[in-house]
Amino acid sequence: MREADEEGFHEFVASRWPRLVRLALGLTGDLHLAEDLVQTALAKVYASWRRVRQAEDLDGYVYRVLCNANNDRFRKRRVVEDYRVLMSEPGEPDETATVEERAALWAALAELAPKQRAAVLLRYFEDLSEAQTAAVLGVSIGTVKSQTSDALRRLRTSSHLTDGGSR
Incomplete structure (x- = not known):
């Protein structure tokens, strides 16, 4: 790879x-696994960087590689997920939610199917449009709409969110 590309x-x-x-933390529920997943995705991107850097939506391309790498985890072996990890933007204080609220949210997200969780994270945490989310996940816009709708319905009725996070 040329020095400028590097x-x-x-x-x-x-x-x-x-x-x-x-x-990745939202997809996996484990910080160390999330970092490994990002590194795996970036290694794939690096291998094709000269071509990839010219993509129309570079972030969307990388999100897709990341989501595909996460899906590969499920294909290779049974994965048990543990979402006791509390998330916030690394390096930024979370002034909008208490630790308990975040814990309740991530516990509720953990109950979603992996594809629903990916759709919700991309749409509402990464602020992608339905079309961008569909492109990242490799599905139709209608699938994104139904996955997010079903996920939001499940989140609205989640005991983690309706009873203050306690069970």
């Missing part, structure tokens, strides 16, 4: 790392 990749990683880890 430098561009490093700048990309430095600017996106916290958001990618936060998304």
Whole structure:
């Protein structure tokens, strides 16, 4: 890889790392696994960086690689998820929610099917449009709409959110 390409990749990683880890943490529920997942996705992106950097939606492309890498975990072996991890943007204080509220939210998200969880995280945490989310997940816009609708319905009735997070 040329030095300019190498430098561009490093700048990309430095600017996106916290958001990618936060998304991966939402997908996996484990910080160490999330960091490994991001590294796996970025290794794949690095291998094709010269071509990838010219993508129309570079972030969307990387999100898709990340989501596909997460899906690969389920194909390889049975994965048991543990969402006791509390999430916040690395390096930024969370002034909008208490620890208990965040814990309740992540516990409720943990009960969603992996595809529903990915759709909700991309739509509402990464603020992607339905079309962008569909492109990242490799599904139709209608599938994104139904997955997010079903997920939101489940979240609204989750005991984690309706009783203050206690069970």
